Amino acid sequence: MVTDRRLDEVGARLRGAVDELPTGSPEHAAALAEYRDALTSLRNRPDGFWIAGPDPLAAEHALTGTVALDSLASVTLLSDGATRLVDRFGLASWDEALAVLDSAGPDELIRRTREAEDSDPDGRRWPRGKAHDDATVLHWALS
Structure with missing residues (x-):
């Protein structure tokens, strides 16, 4: 990574x-x-x-x-707003986030991120510049 x-x-x-x-x-x-x-x-x-x-x-x-192409199961690109569930909120590990992407796709990862943001609209639990950040995810499963 x-x-x-x-x-x-x-x-x-x-x-x-x-x-x-x-x-x-x-x-x-x-x-x-x-x-x-x-x-x-x-x-x-x-x-x-x-x-x-x-x-x-x-x-x-x-x-x-x-990395060697044959070592990859997927390729994922995320904007900083889409990484919040892992790196800002700590509600999932990277392995868990990738499992969500593999099983349910980008919409589900973003839905979970929005749910966390909505649970802390004032940024007290998770300080941040804005209540909601733009979230973009590209997830390409190679298998």
């Missing part, structure tokens, strides 16, 4: 008040605006993180890896 944690590492340094305030409150909105400005200043910089969308040259800084 290849995972780029640079945004997580930068975010952890900057989040402070965002994680301490109720999601959706005016104070949270102000802290979130400051956080986003700070992130913007570190986007596509060596001391920050890389996003290819706004700058295709950022792809030169991508983390890559290889």
